[in-house]
Amino acid sequence: MKWRNVVIAALILLPIIGLLAFGFGRDPHAVPFALRDKPAPDFTLHTLSGGTMKLSEMRGKPVVINFWASWCEPCKYEHDMLQQASSYYGETVQFIGIVYQDTEEAVRGYLQKHASVYPHLLDPTTSVAIDYGISGVPETYLVDKDGVVREKSPGVISGKELRRWLDNRLGGS
Amino acid sequence: MSFLVALLLVAADPVSAEAEAHAIGQRLRCPVCQGMPISESPSEMAQAMMGKVREMQAEGKSREQIIDYFTQRYGDWVLLDPRKEGVLIFLWALPPVALLVGLIVLRRYTKRQAPAKATRVAAVAADPYLDAVRREVEQ
Known part of the structure; x- marks a missing residue:
């Protein structure tokens, strides 16, 4: 009889403990990577130099999309690393920056002080950021040569992680 | 015929459209806030998401289509009330x-x-x- 009670209590408590462990083991603010292995939402945006860029026209090589803003302090930590990575991979990888909720004037001012080797696009209505499920900046995505979203890094991306992403893609292509 | 006219009147009514946008916004979590619906958050991100809701409404998208658009990008995390299906x-x-x-x-x-x-x-x-x-x- 006692054993039966123990078994019943275990059957009730174990799923609850499991559920709590699952819930407390997750960051409730972490936005899931819903676009993984899905076609990258296409966009056509204006560059700071006055031209336009269309994502689907960059097919054939991996594209690193970095959402950033001049008011974003953590974005400054990764800026130099992204420039170096873009120079290192050269023509084999396309790097682009998409400006998130910022003014063109502030972005120009920032880029005058911090040189950039790749184009930066303006997203004045935040529609591209929403298309990618952005929950803040910085946030970086990797779109493969076929236009499929493969990686996402919420927050500051490390050089090591970016290298792993790109070496995996370039090695497999 | 009268039903169709009524339907068109409702679709053209900005008050009804805004009420519907607000109702959709109540179901969607603002990604840069603390569990707040996008219809109540003053953040620029939430306002941009409400703008997207209104834009899709104007394109004739249904409530479910609009909700699906956001869940395809943010997952079910974006829903303030979980769907009553599956797991x-x-x-x-x-x-x-x-x-x-x-x-x-x-x-x-x-x-x-x-x-x-x-x-x-x-x-x-x-x-x-x-x-x-x-x-x-x-x-």
Whole structure:
């Protein structure tokens, strides 16, 4: 009889403990990577130099999309690393920056002080950021040569992680 | 025909459209806030998402299509009330099931306690020593 009670209590408590462990083991603010292995939402945006860029026209090589803003302090930590990575991979990888909720004037001012080797696009209505499920900046995505979203890094991306992403893609292509 | 006219009038009514946008916004979590719906958050991100809701409404998209657009990008995380389907139905079923199990356990416990209490009372009543003490006290 006692054993039966123990078994019943275990059957009730174990799923609850499991559920709590699952819930407390997750960051409730972490936005899931819903676009993984899905076609990258296409966009056509204006560059700071006055031209336009269309994502689907960059097919054939991996594209690193970095959402950033001049008011974003953590974005400054990764800026130099992204420039170096873009120079290192050269023509084999396309790097682009998409400006998130910022003014063109502030972005120009920032880029005058911090040189950039790749184009930066303006997203004045935040529609591209929403298309990618952005929950803040910085946030970086990797779109493969076929236009499929493969990686996402919420927050500051490390050089090591970016290298792993790109070496995996370039090695497999 | 009159139904179609009524439908067109409702579609063209900006108050109804805004009420519908607000209702959709109430179901969507602002990604840069603390569990706040996009319709109530003053953040630029939430306002941009509300703008997207209105834009899709103007394109003739249904409420479900708009909700699907956001869940395809943010996952079910963006829903302030989880969908009542698939694995998520477990979340809705858990509280009533837990309450039911609790009631069953409580009922079984009280049922088991009642005969034990009755037996104890009967045993006390049948004790000759206690009976003698009771008679002494009553005299």
